[in-house]
Amino acid sequence: MITVKGLEKKFGQLRVLRGVDFQIDRGEVAVVIGPSGCGKSTFLRCLNLLEDPTAGQIEIGERRLEFGSGTKVSDAQRATFRSKTGMVFQNFNLFPHMTVRENVMSGPYLNGRLNRTDAAARADRLLARVGLSERAEQMPGQISGGQAQRVAIARALALEPEVMLFDEPTSALDPELVGEVLDVMKVLAEEGTTMVVVTHEMSFARDVATKVVFMDEGRVGEMGPPDQVLDAPSSPRLQTFLSKVVH
Template sequence: MSTIAATVEPTATSGLVEIHNVRKSYAGVEVLSGIDLTIEPGEVVTILGPSGSGKSTLLRTINHLESVDSGSVTVDGELIGYELRGDRLHELREREILQRRTQVGIVFQSFNLFPHLTALENVTEAPIALKRLSKDDARTSALGLLDRVGLAEKASAYPRQLSGGQQQRVAIARALALKPKVLLFDEPTSALDPELVGEVLDVIRDLAQLGTTLIIVTHEIGFAREVSDRVVFLDHGVVVEQGPPSDVLVNPQNPRTREFLAKVLG
């Protein structure tokens, strides 16, 4: 597989994510309880925590797949999904939300590829639909992205003809197609057979060298230790502990973090 880092210039001058006092409830149950988090341009942050801790919800508020009840999320100082009128936030119209959301790519655990489109068509669909690129330019860009994730020879294959790991790598190429400032990964290996996990982590590992801001929800502790600039441990919608992997994963200070890691690492 050709490495992505060898073919893309680092772009660590953008991608500042600022999460301020974000709260989110479902049916009266608070899932995010006043999250404050700043992620610097080019930083690689992994979010750990037990099921139901709010990890995926937090990730989805960053690109406004989930609205917030209060607080704010900005990318390079720009609100995603809202505009400020006076001292109140107002949700934008769907078309404006989609335009701003292009700054933040997301890769889901379940791939979410269009089954009736080839790998190439899945990657070209958004740049063409949003009129970012002509069909020819979108095709050229998509072929380059598929090559970067090691799937140049699968451009004409449909999702059903690909393994889970290959589908996830196509999903990563699709997320890169709009050249986002920030990339979100929501447990990108959890739906994969164990022998396919490595090929997806290899691609993310290469992305981590680019200077693009990466925010990764994962249960892969060893991978988090290797690739992260910072690890954030979330529990019951609260940031319990955060810091370098050498601190949080090796010598956690909070008893809840220690308990979680002891269970996960067995």
């Protein structure tokens, strides 16, 4: 579903990604862990072309892009590539002037994929899926952070992406609200949604991931099944990291 080869990203002279290789099959859940500043979020943003890689190759489904000296991604290529991915951010980024339903229906309606009636019907189905049917007419300012993040997930799903990307989706939430968002993500995983999740929630990685990716200093340090990476880490760096985050 996703193949990444030799992915590099520089901001000026700062090399944030240093040759990342990564692969995930359809229906897999890859959880990306690692210390702050190791390149996790930049990697995710490159997958969605919110950042253009400096070098390397990204393939999602049947679409492949090469990056390197002088490579320019056209607006059409960017739009086509992004149409295959839905992204959920740390902060919910809901439109404050729209109702919950309007937020979810905005993507397929505004880009012309669905008329207003069909977009609203899809939004209602997705709100039911994330347990928020009763909040459809409320404004984002009237719901909790956990509910807002579930709306953000529904909004990303409204475009029917092939891959869902999550960038620390629970990090901005109060601890008691984390579980309701993780529960929705677990259901998506059980339904066979292909997911790449950057998170510090080790229990989610252990319970839901088919693959755990440890990043450090812009590289993939270790990658494998959760029991291998989390329970039998081979590198001292990962052992040190886990000793600080697993209680």
